[in-house]
Amino acid sequence: MTEDEPDVVVLRKSTHGTPVSEYADELRERLPDREVVHARTPEEERELVANAPVVAGMELDADLLDRAEAMELFACAYAGTGHLPLDALEDRGVAVTNASGVHGPNIGEHVVGNLLVFARRLHEGWRRQQNREWRHFKSHELQGSTVTVVGLGAIGQSVVERLQGFGVETIGVRYTPEKGGPTDEVVGFEDDAFHDALARTDYLAIACPLTETTRGLVGEAELKTLPPDAVLVNVARGPVVDTDALVWALRGHHLRGAALDVTDPEPLPEDHPLWNFENCLITPHCSGHTPEYYERLADIVAENVRRLDAGEELENRVI
Structure with a gap:
């Protein structure tokens, strides 16, 4: 795909004080044959999610969900998913996975x-x-x-x-x-x-x-x-x-x-x-803040991209 129609979109919010661009880089290393795009601004998020089958990020608001017409998987970067519009995602038939195990x-x-x-x-x-x-x-x-x-x-x-x-x-x-x-x-x-x-x-x-x-x-x-x-x-x-x-x-x-x-x-x-x-x-809620966080998260998401294509059961699936 092209950048206009990416395979994976990484949303702009970072966590643990580490730039989310590093997460996108880790995904690119694991998915060399896929177009992984980091949405750096609200406008880029709105544009890019429209055609992406996989969206990865910390949160997903109702506006982005409405625009994400091609989304098949939302890969949440947190272990907890209670902050997500899970009912709406389920109604849309979008699979949701979490980051369980990375910590x-x-x-x-x-x-x-x-x-x-x-x-x-x-x-x-x-x-x-x-x-x-x-x-x-x-x-x-x-x-x-x-x-x-x-x-x-x-x-x-x-x-x-x-x-x-x-x-x-x-x-x-x-x-x-x-x-x-x-x-x-x-x-x-x-x-x-x-x-x-x-x-x-x-x-x-x-x-x-x-x-x-x-x-x-x-x-x-x-x-x-x-x-x-x-x-x-x-x-x-x-x-x-x-x-x-x-x-x-x-x-x-x-x-x-x-x-x-x-x-x-x-x-x-x-x-x-x-x-x-x-x-x-x-300590200020930083026990999980290590350089390996995005690496472990990218391992899970990259594997799930492969499983999604193969029609296999997703790792860490929530819905």
Whole structure:
């Protein structure tokens, strides 16, 4: 095809602070016989989507959808697709795929890194170095602890995989515990089962989608159930954890610490008390921000372009 009738259009919105043009370049490398075009302006988006069978991007508004008459596949660059007009896409017969799996290695490492920071109290060492204090402190060991991972999707499985060799017990929490998983034990979200797991947890890693079930999943009752020496790491979505309850737990020594890559609200206001807690480490929703993000995403989309042509089942299909 020509640029007027491209095979794949990459929409203009970037993510993770990395130019989306790099995503288009990765797709061109994998699809050398296809016309991959990066729409750089709103006008280019409106013009190019009209004849493209595949559109790739972070979001798709109603105006673009109306213009995308030839679209057969919208390849969403996020794992979550709740922000998309899914009903309208389904009515049009457009397949939708997501980016599930691209964040496994990077966010898995982020979680394990934070577990080690709190286990070895590296943040305390950094604080004393900043004050030029040569003053000893006692740390902990990750070995022998119990790590509970909420959500056993690609990220949760990546966390468990990277914990191999650390000598920890693992508990997985998922909607369908009867399916099992890579952890030593798997439980569901039922109150009794979940609280029993929390009572035995030293480190709680939250890596689940935000749903009606998981919204507010960890509140004051759950934080009271966790041992006071436990650590919480959230790389899911901010509303999975009740922020006011977390402030209460950290302020009152009901929790040893927390590492938050996501918050509620987000961004976290400058005057929020969490910024000033020495036992709370905050990163600005960037655990997935690595150069490999677009590479992994392009692998999925390029394979789906091939499958679309062959009439095969699409990877990561949502509808």
